[in-house]
Amino acid sequence: MQRFLTLFLFFYILSLIQTSFLIHFNIKGELPNLILISVFLLIFSENPRKNFSFFGALVGGFFLDIFSNSFLGISIITLLLMTFLLKRAMLILKELNIFWFLILLFVSINFYNLFSNFINSLILFKVTSFRIDFTEAFVVEVIYNLILGLIVFYLLLFFKKYVFIRPQKGA
Amino acid sequence: MKLSPRKRKILIIIIGILIIIGFTFYQKEVKNFFYLISSPIQKTLWQVGDRVSDFFETIAEIKNLKKENEELKLKNQEFLAQIVLLKALKKENELLRKALEIDLKKDFQLTLAEVIGKDISQDSLLINKGLTGGISEEMPVITEGKVLIGRISEPAENFSRVLLISNPNSSFGVKIQEREVTGVIKGKGNFKLLLDLIPKDQEIKEGDLIVTTSLGGIFPKEILVGRIQKILRSDIKPFQQALVSPFFDISKLETVFIITSY
Incomplete structure (x- = not known):
């Protein structure tokens, strides 16, 4: 129960940071999606057969919907589907390394953007307005997210190695 | 009663879906609660x-x-x-x-509001006035310098979301000041505006000022929108188009005026 509550609070704080603090650090009007990156890292660091990251996707999606213009439920469904697909992919891939980390993060960012936009246009009955634009903003957004994801990934590795795992006595 | 892991998973999914559906029906109230705290x-x-x-x-x-x-x-x-x-x-x-x-x-009759959040990826703002402050959907939002920002798209109890004119879902009638040439401004996202439906025989120049018209009844007339940045001429298209840079600066927006009556 405690870790569910911690994750809920964590995503709430992340969404506040994203909508107020991080605005000042936009590049060409684009920002990294902290919640998407966090959900991805949660999935990537978890055993593919465990299901805790589904809760992360649910809460993360909830806060993304709350603090955005979209309908409540769109980000939740998108992130839950993304979690399911990523877990399947991780079961197929034998070895997960930094290369696969970047590939899967790249796919996840684009899947989230395209799928949530598609569902949004479906709800608004504007399917014809849905299109994929490979603009400068698109490139900036992807690179910004990948760089931040990579930094957090290495930070987590560092903490896991030197902070959380302490050498046993007499070892 | 003990449930098998499979049944437990299905039960959790069903409960989850029911919660999402419930929240969707009350999404204004749920969003308002989170904005408030x-x-x-x-x-x-x-x-x-x-x-x-x-x-x-x-x-x-x-x-x-x-x-x-x-x-x-x-x-x-x-x-x-x-x-x-x-x-x-x-x-x-x-x-x-x-x-x-x-x-x-x-x-106009105006209400002053503070900007408390900016969603730059979706070209929208969050302001601290809502239904209790007399705000309702579609009300125009301007700056103190009579510059158009957008319109109220999602009023909650104590907060409202403002859809910026650069949002892709925004389009409205405008004219070029001092030329009496009319057209339509369409939001292109990322604080970009496109001036469209300008007849080919009409002369427009870079630097021309764009103001609103009362056509369509969305915004009051003669409110500043932006300045023509670049004219896009095409032999194929029946109309002229132009990129327009809006007058408002999102990073400096702290207070806005909502036109409650005009």
């Missing part, structure tokens, strides 16, 4: 972010400071000469400001 934290985080970004900008600028200092010394001398002129202009400016304020109040 989050606004003090968001305000603090906003101020902290502003200071931190200012600090980093200063560090990035240190390299150029020496060169800039020399340039500034030269400019200082030029400015000294202009001070005398500016003093006279200041007086005139104050008079005009007062006139503008009176003009705004004379033309």
